[in-house]
Amino acid sequence: MNDPKSKLSRRHVVAGAGTVGALAAAAVVLPGAREAEPAAAAAVPLAEAGEAAGYRLTAHVQRYYQTTKV
DSSP, X not given: OOOXXXXXXXXXXXXXXXXXXXXXXXXXXXXXXXXXXXXXXXXXXXXXXXXXXSOOOOHHHHHHHHHHOO
């Protein structure tokens, strides 16, 4: 009944079904993620909000650097 030379085994069918399910779930989720991008782009940039844009060496950043020293 179970031909060892068969290219299509039960294991391959189950793995393929899992892959198809994952791809279907990703196809459902990804269009929603694309619609959310323009809303994030509409945020006020830091420079316009009165904050300096870019890297700032603050106290909590300096504390982090202290914890990374060996």
